[in-house]
Amino acid sequence: MKHLSVRAAGSAVAAAAALLALAAPVSAAADEPLLPHPGPDGLLWVPEGTGDGGAVSGGLNSRFPTVVTVACQGGGDVVVTFDAGAEHVSFPVDCPVDEPGQGAVTIEPGLSGSFVVGVDASADTIRWSLTVVQPEG
Numbered sequence: 001m002k003h004l005s006v007r008a009a010g011s012a013v014a015a016a017a018a019l020l021a022l023a024a025p026v027s028a029a030a031d032e033p034l035l036p037h038p039g040p041d042g043l044l045w046v047p048e049g050t051g052d053g054g055a056v057s058g059g060l061n062s063r064f065p066t067v068v069t070v071a072c073q074g075g076g077d078v079v080v081t082f083d084a085g086a087e088h089v090s091f092p093v094d095c096p097v098d099e100p101g102q103g104a105v106t107i108e109p110g111l112s113g114s115f116v117v118g119v120d121a122s123a124d125t126i127r128w129s130l131t132v133v134q135p136e137g
Contacts, residue, residue: 060115
């Protein structure tokens with residue numbers, strides 16, 4: 001199981017965050033995104049990033065869970081952080097050289113408004129992609 005660190009900061013929602021270790025490897029050519037477009041449930045899609053990066057967005061709906069997914073490749077690892085108000089979640093993802101690695105975290109319903117996702121890569125050459133979705137069903 002992957003390491004998950006959660007700082008509740010007064011939020012009961014953070015305690016319910018669970019890391020999903022996805023067993024199926026992601027398959028993508030060097031010119032394709034590591035993660036596909038998330039579809040209508042998607043709040044954020046970063047199809048391609050290299051090295052350190054991240055994104056800021058909004059639109060979280062407190063009625064739905066939030067799923068943050070990152071895929072990466074290139075040797076080393078990334079540490080992903082997700083912040084929405086008092087909610088802070090952090091998780092590592094291994095980034096193999098030959099095939100993409102993937103990790104995700106699901107946060108229980110209760111978040112609303114804007115959020116920040118950060119990707120801290122162990123090397124500037126690590127390629128990554130991320131999605132934030134709120135599945136309605």
